[in-house]
Amino acid sequence: MVNSIVNEPRGRDIDYLTTVGQIGMGTIMSVGWQPKTVVKADDWFKVKVSGRFWLTIKLNAGDLYDVEIAQVVRSEYVVLEQERDVYADMLAETVRRLGDRA
Numbered sequence: 018m019v020n021s022i023v024n025e026p027r028g029r030d031i032d033y034l035t036t037v038g039q040i041g042m043g044t045i046m047s048v049g050w051q052p053k054t055v056v057k058a059d060d061w062f063k064v065k066v067s068g069r070f071w072l073t074i075k076l077n078a079g080d081l082y083d084v085e086i087a088q089v090v091r092s093e094y095v096v097l098e099q100e101r102d103v104y105a106d107m108l109a110e111t112v113r114r115l116g117d118r119a
Contacts, residue, residue: 021073021096022085028060028077036062036074036082036108044109048072048116066116070097074112077101082108086115 033055037045050072054065061075066086071094075083085099098118103111 021087021094022075022083022099022101023058023061023063023073025075025083026078028075028083029080030059031061031074031076033057033062036076039105040109040112044113044116047113050116070116072112072116074108082111084108084111084115086118 049067051065051068056063060077061073063071063073066072069088071087071089073085073087077083079102081101082103082105083099083101084103085096087094087096089095098115100111100115
C-alpha cells in the first residue's frame with residue numbers, strides 16, 4: 018500500500034487560491050472538482066473529484082507539488098496514484114491526468 022503524501026514531513030505553506038489559479042478553471046471543471054468538499058492544512062489541501070475520489074495537492078520543501086488521487090474503501094484511505102515534484106506549469110496537466118483516471 019502506498020503512503021499518503023499528507024503523512025510526509027511538512028513542506029512549505031500552500032496558498033489555495035494561487036494553486037487553483039495555476040490549475041485553471043477548465044481543468045477544475047473537467048475533473049469534477051467539488052469546491053464544497055475542500056479540506057485545507059498548512060502545506061496541503063484535498064478536494065473531492067468525480068464524486069468519490071480525493072485529489073490531494075501538497076507543496077513540498079523543494080517548492081514543487083506532490084499530487085495524489087485516492088479513494089476511501091471500507092473506511093480506509095487508499096492511494097491509487099501519486100506524482101511527485103511537479104512544477105507549477107505541469108500542475109494542470111497532472112491534475113487532469115489523475116482526475117481522468119478517477
